[in-house]
Amino acid sequence: MTWTLTSGVIHAFWVLCTRNPLADEDWAGYAALTRPGGHATRVARRGAAQPVRAMADTPTLEKAKSGEMVDSLGYKLMRPGVKVAAKETLLTPRFYTTDFDEVDEIFNLKKNPNLPMEELDAMLEEFRKDYNQKHFVRNEGFSEAADAIQGDLRKIFIEFLERSCTAEFSGFLLYKELGRRLKDSNPCVAEIFTLLARDEARHAGFINKALSDFNLALDLGFLTKNRTYTFFKPKFIIYATYLSEKIGYWRYITMYRHLQRNPDNQLYPMFEYFENWCQDENRHGDFLTAVLKARPELLNGLEARLWSRFFCLSVYITMYLNDHARHYFYEALGLNTTQFDRHVILETNNATERVFPEVPDIEAPGFWDRMDRMVGYNTKLVEIDNNDAPEWLKKVQKAPYIERILAECLQLFFMPTKRTGSLDIEGAKNYVY
Ligand SMILES: *[C@@H]1O[C@H](CO)[C@@H](O)[C@H](O)[C@H]1NC(C)=O
Ligand SMILES: *[C@@H]1O[C@H](CO)[C@@H](O)[C@H](O)[C@H]1NC(C)=O
Ligand SMILES: *[C@@H]1O[C@H](CO)[C@@H](O)[C@H](O)[C@H]1NC(C)=O
Numbered sequence: 001m002t003w004t005l006t007s008g009v010i011h012a013f014w015v016l017c018t019r020n021p022l023a024d025e026d027w028a029g030y031a032a033l034t035r036p037g038g039h040a041t042r043v044a045r046r047g048a049a050q051p052v053r054a055m056a057d058t059p060t061l062e063k064a065k066s067g068e069m070v071d072s073l074g075y076k077l078m079r080p081g082v083k084v085a086a087k088e089t090l091l092t093p094r095f096y097t098t099d100f101d102e103v104d105e106i107f108n109l110k111k112n113p114n115l116p117m118e119e120l121d122a123m124l125e126e127f128r129k130d131y132n133q134k135h136f137v138r139n140e141g142f143s144e145a146a147d148a149i150q151g152d153l154r155k156i157f158i159e160f161l162e163r164s165c166t167a168e169f170s171g172f173l174l175y176k177e178l179g180r181r182l183k184d185s186n187p188c189v190a191e192i193f194t195l196l197a198r199d200e201a202r203h204a205g206f207i208n209k210a211l212s213d214f215n216l217a218l219d220l221g222f223l224t225k226n227r228t229y230t231f232f233k234p235k236f237i238i239y240a241t242y243l244s245e246k247i248g249y250w251r252y253i254t255m256y257r258h259l260q261r262n263p264d265n266q267l268y269p270m271f272e273y274f275e276n277w278c279q280d281e282n283r284h285g286d287f288l289t290a291v292l293k294a295r296p297e298l299l300n301g302l303e304a305r306l307w308s309r310f311f312c313l314s315v316y317i318t319m320y321l322n323d324h325a326r327h328y329f330y331e332a333l334g335l336n337t338t339q340f341d342r343h344v345i346l347e348t349n350n351a352t353e354r355v356f357p358e359v360p361d362i363e364a365p366g367f368w369d370r371m372d373r374m375v376g377y378n379t380k381l382v383e384i385d386n387n388d389a390p391e392w393l394k395k396v397q398k399a400p401y402i403e404r405i406l407a408e409c410l411q412l413f414f415m416p417t418k419r420t421g422s423l424d425i426e427g428a429k430n431y432v433y
Pocket of ligand 2: 336337338339
């Protein structure tokens with residue numbers, strides 16, 4: 001009974017969210033942005049202070065039986081030095097698209113003459129200053145550090161880099177398109193989105209350059225065309241991107257501070273860049289706060305409260321399960337995955353509570369027990385995925401664990417929450433970085 005009910009609800013929700021009226025649209029515009037010499041690639045090149053090592057490290061390449069090219073760690077390659085992107089699952093970073101006409105309705109200055117633009121204009125000035133313009137210049141140590149990372153840790157590292165690169169790149173694509181579509185109806189917001197895209201492209205390019213230290217760069221232009229785009233309504237995009245920027249900030253800054261205190265665990269020089277890097281995420285989050293405040297209907301009423309609760313939980317649960325499935329990575333950096341995640345969620349929830357009308361009460365008794373139980377079920381799912389059983393049998397074996405996870409999610413949704421939020425957020429006017 002629980003199974004049918006929960007799966008029915010979740011499935012209905014999933015269909016709603018992934019319905020994609022733009023699926024047939026021509027994405028050529030995106031391809032142009034990322035083609036060699038296009039924007040993303042150019043940024044990546046500028047980021048490199050040193051020549052990239054020869055990508056065609058042919059001695060390590062092997063032809064698999066099926067004729068696929070694989071590298072020495074078993075990664076499938078599209079061509080030498082370019083990795084086939086990991087398979088998409090429910091928990092991998094996604095690419096998003098939205099209803100751009102509805103976005104236009106939200107920001108169009110003619111249709112919304114009362115949009116409070118003062119704060120947004122001030123933010124545009126901040127973004128134009130481009131504080132990190134000179135920050136992403138690689139230092140000497142990258143290739144050497146990459147070579148020193150071997151064995152299982154190398155795989156885990158590559159996976160971390162790939163996920164991070166895909167997530168940053170996903171932000172780039174979405175912001176770039178928003179900037180393009182709003183150019184006429186609201187030039188200020190359009191330019192801010194374009195500048196956010198600039199930051200994300202820089203991050204994605206920097207991480208992809210790191211992947212090339214491992215001889216496994218991603219072909220971002222191909223990804224742009226080849227990935228499926230998940231459709232989200234504009235208001236959901238605003239909630240979800242606000243949360244992902246804030247949680248990204250807390251992840252980067254927490255790792256950075258930890259590694260500053262424990263320099264022996266700093267396995268790869270990329271982490272040294274996180275302090276200024278994450279200020280980009282923080283600024284993006286503050287811009288999305290301003291957007292939310294400009295549209296009070298997103299922050300008031302029952303519907304807004306339910307969506308706030310839903311998005312907070314989705315983001316926290318996804319991160320908690322993902323990170324625990326990759327706990328070796330965090331342990332290699334000397335972090336305790338559970339403590340790290342709880343800290344990041346606590347801080348994100350604390351920041352979000354000043355904006356969203358309602359957030360989960362993560363200190364409520366039982367909250368973390370449920371999260372930890374889900375980690376246990378998810379571990380089982382990963383084990384089943386890795387066994388040699390036929391696909392149909394795996395599906396049968398997985399069903400009870402998926403049911404348990406969905407039931408825990410549903411129960412988390414109905415746990416106590418905190419009614420929060422305030423439209424006159426203190427200090428929001430004098431953002432200082
Ligand atoms: C992505 O590329 C792969 C391999 O080239 C192909 O099999 C798949 O159908 C493509 N998917 C989409 C959505 O274009
Ligand atoms: C990590 O921290 C949690 C909570 O403090 C603790 O229960 C767990 O044993 C720690 N794990 C490791 C591997 O130290
Ligand atoms: C929550 O945020 C406020 C304001 O930034 C800060 O003073 C407080 O210490 C934070 N609480 C926690 C638990 O981090």
